[in-house]
Amino acid sequence: MSEFTYKKDIFKEYLTFSQDKSFLLESGKTFGPITICFETYGKLNRDKNNCILITHALTGDSHVASHDELDSAGWWEDFVGPGKIFDTDKYFIVCSNVLGGCCGSTGPSSINPETNEPYGINFPIITVKDIVNAQRKLFDFLNINHILAVVGGSMGGMQSLQWSVSYPDFMDGIINLAAPLNLSTEAVGINHIMRKSIMWDPNWNNGNYYGSDFPAKGLSIARMIAMLTYQTRDLIDKKFGRKIKNNIDDFFKSLDAEFEIDSYLSYQGEKLVQRFDANTYLYFTRAMDLFDLRREYGSYAKALSCIKAKFLLVAISSDTLFNISELRRAKDILKLSSVDLEYNEIQSDYGHDSFLVEVDKYKDCISNFLDTLHDEINYRETWKEFEYSTGNI
Amino acid sequence: MSEFTYKKDIFKEYLTFSQDKSFLLESGKTFGPITICFETYGKLNRDKNNCILITHALTGDSHVASHDELDSAGWWEDFVGPGKIFDTDKYFIVCSNVLGGCCGSTGPSSINPETNEPYGINFPIITVKDIVNAQRKLFDFLNINHILAVVGGSMGGMQSLQWSVSYPDFMDGIINLAAPLNLSTEAVGINHIMRKSIMWDPNWNNGNYYGSDFPAKGLSIARMIAMLTYQTRDLIDKKFGRKIKNNIDDFFKSLDAEFEIDSYLSYQGEKLVQRFDANTYLYFTRAMDLFDLRREYGSYAKALSCIKAKFLLVAISSDTLFNISELRRAKDILKLSSVDLEYNEIQSDYGHDSFLVEVDKYKDCISNFLDTLHDEINYRETWKEFEYSTGNI
The missing domain is CATH 1.10.1740.110 (Rna Polymerase Sigma Factor; Chain: A)
Structure with missing residues (x-):
């Protein structure tokens, strides 16, 4: 009997960790079953070394880009697709609606099987770590135990940071766009x-x-x-x-x-x-408030010292939500923690939204970073056996 | 029969422009009767040249400072009183709750005499100009036709600016703390x-x-x-x-x-x-939105060219609501309009609230400005006949 149940609905795929009572939340509570809704773009190659996880921000979802010409645009349409920064001719892109979400994954609007009613505020308090742990389980199902990169902006950047610390061997690279080590008092x-x-x-x-x-x-x-x-x-x-x-x-x-x-x-x-x-x-918003690696590791330096991946941190000059000073602080502590860091400040008039709209300003810095991650990726040789989506479970 | 009715309640004084149907609002509507609640501090001198009007900000009222030791503190307690910047041993200070307010003056919570119900949203839309015109009537009652200065911060600064343009001969000086020529799009x-x-x-x-x-x-x-x-x-x-x-x-x-x-x-x-x-x-908040001298005068330059008073404009370096760039723009246009301008930037970490809390930073600049306004003020010679407050009407 499988640990998972799986279904697909056109482009959206739904993975349920069946009766998985072992999903332990940071709060100490166990919670389940959990469904994670995800979408994939491009194809996994035979070496399984071209997979990139994209993590979404506060109001995002798994639909990072359109799948074909008839499909609706995704929230990062300019960034993801054939020939784009996240080139779906080269990379196998995974994007999941995160735990707690409302676009296919288990969240407060989901039915609580114990009551047959929506969870509402009986949904447990979750953290960015919980969100990342649930994403990790998705890769168990996909039978992928190492990926090229985790990429995200804003709340997605927090997830990428958590990934780098919680699962340091799991990826070659981390791309964190505009997320500081913690929210400011103002935020x-x-x-x-x-x-x-x-x-x-x-x-x-x-x-x-x-x-x-x-x-x-x-x-x-x-x-x-x-x-x-x-x-x-x-x-x-x-x-x-x-x-x-x-x-x-x-x-x-x-x-x-x-x-x-x-x-x-x-x-x-x-x-x-x-x-x-x-x-x-x-x-x-509460998960963002609570994002603070010091809770588990005692200090940022201790937490960030776990990181093994190459790390690209991108700050936005005019960001009024996550101020450049907070990103520079993150840069300093990442460097102090001996992380293999590349730091980039995007000169922008857009503020926080820059990472969603100014694709040209991100193209070189992200593409070059991705190129450094892996010497030899055979993009053309698609792994034929990778066919979970037609029901290998 | 008097144009006014007057009553006093400990320190608060209430002046009603009786059945004054001639109070024309900027909207073209006439409105009344209007009551203006005000408080005074210090004494008017014989020459009647020591009066300062203080105008309040969004949630202020006429209680700018305590009247005695038993009285509650006012919203500008550190600035107004014996020996303070606005020295009540020297100046006769008038502060009124502005038209539309909820602290004694006629506003949406006042009883509409035509319906015997509170006005609610039947209260007319008012502008900063209407607020100033109502204050002007207060001085008719006080029998004062020229004052030393109008002083205000934030929405109070907008009033001081409107005063300087609408009644250019009425005051020797204007002190505008932190108010720009108009609200920014963000505001x-x-x-x-x-x-x-x-x-x-x-x-x-x-x-x-x-x-x-x-x-x-x-x-x-x-x-x-x-x-x-x-x-x-x-x-x-x-x-x-x-x-x-x-x-x-x-x-x-x-x-x-x-x-x-x-x-x-x-x-x-x-x-x-x-x-x-x-x-x-x-x-x-709507009056602040609508504050824009260009509506009446066509351009800021034309409006500000009316000003005859010496003008002190004070900007706060860290103000995120009324940004320093907006205040510098106001300074530039005031200068272009040949206003006798003194401009000062307060270096502060407080932001917009600075003008309410950092009294030491304002002391010299305001005191010196007040000193330049009038060569000879006999502060000690109190005008004995000025006794409206004991019922001379």
Whole structure:
């Protein structure tokens, strides 16, 4: 009897660690069964040395890019595909919706088999380490015990950092885009406000809103707050300035009249509500708050000394959420810990969002780094036996 | 029959422009009657040339300082009093709660005499110009037709700027602390989010919550958002770091566990809810959005060319809400407009809040400026006839 059950739905693949009571969370609790939804791009080669794991940020999912021309665009469409930075003609790309998510993997909106109701806030508190441990199990199923690289930005960068420390022999390279060693006090505070805006929405109903009204307003407020941290003040000043949506006379009639920046923010709030679960937002922001390798290792230096992979750390000059000073601190401690580090500062006007939108600025630094990871990868020789996806289990 | 009715309640004085239907708002609407609540400190001298108007910021009121040892502290306690920067042994200080406020002056929580119900959102949209015009009427009542200076920070600075343009002959000096010529796109966006958090609180009830449950959660969210803009990330990092309020184990039990920054923000939210009206928060943030002298004058240069007073503009180096670049822009345009300008940049780690807390950094620059305004002020000779407060009307 297999440890796993597996199903596939067009491009999304779902792996359930069947009745796996041994999945131990950082809290000390065991939790399961867990389903991890993932998507793959490109093909694993015979040597199984061309696999890259991409980890997603706060509101991401497994759909990192489109699979064909008819498929919808992914969240890193410009970065992943044939001929792109993460060239799917060369690499076998894996991207999973992380534990706690709302896009196929087990999260607060999933059915708790013990109650037949959604978990809601009975979902356990999870950490970035738990998220990474669940991803690790995915590779057991894929029968891959070493990969070329783990890559992620923002909350995805935290995962890449955790991977490098928790499983130092598992990868040749780590690419961490814009994630510091821990959240700043300000970022923790912002997460607090965003969670309160959700939890104080009466529709939140202590997390039990599935099947009834969604806490859309609370999640919208959270998203609007977040959007202002992802960009720079200069950028939105250039984009929107003081342009008004309505006629100026409307401003003297009602508080509802909007500047263009107001409409933009409201629209971004509405869009997220269409696709994201409010409880997952709570659990992920808390996982980010709690990301702190010192809890397990005592100090950053001790934690980072575990790292064996080559490490590419990329900071964004104008990032107001994860400030350049925090990334430089990460760089310093990584160096002190004798990590084989490459550090790069992207000069950008975009702020935190840069790693999602300015593909040209990342192309050389990431491509060159990937090239250094492995001397000889035979990209063309696809491993024919690797056919879990047609049901080898 | 007087144009005014007046009453006094210990230190607070209330002036009502009786049935004053001629109070024309910038929107073109007439509005009234209007009551302006004000407090005075020190005494007007015989020459009536020692009066300073202090204008308050978003959540301020007329209580700029305590009146005696038994009185509660005011919002600018360190700045106003005997021997302080605004020395009440020398100056006659006037501070009014501004139009639209919730601390004695007519605002959305006031009773609309036509309906005998609070105005709520039937209160008209007001602008900084309307706020200043109402303050101007206060001086008609006080029988003062020229004052030494108008002083204010943040939204108070916007008022001082409007005063200097609308009533150029009325004062010798203007002190504008930290207010730019207009809100940045980001600040407009933050105001939008804060208003939405209030208006989406079900207790807001389209503004009709007086006598029933207050939209406390919405106003708390707004205040928490604002608090992070009033300080710098470095400052809160030093103050709170990643210290936790609860035991780390509590974080694995519930989403309610708090870092110290979380508790601090929540506490600030709760405190504002005790003393401030949510509708006033809506009207004031919108008045700040709409502050733009170009609407009336066509260009900043044309507007600022009206100014006759000496002008002290003070910028805060670390202000993240009203960025130093915006203040430098204001300085440049004031200079281009031939304003007799003194410009000062306060080197501070506090951010926007600096002008409320770092009294020592402002002492010399403000005191020296006040000294230049008038050659000969006889502070000791009090104008005996000035006794409106004992009922001369």
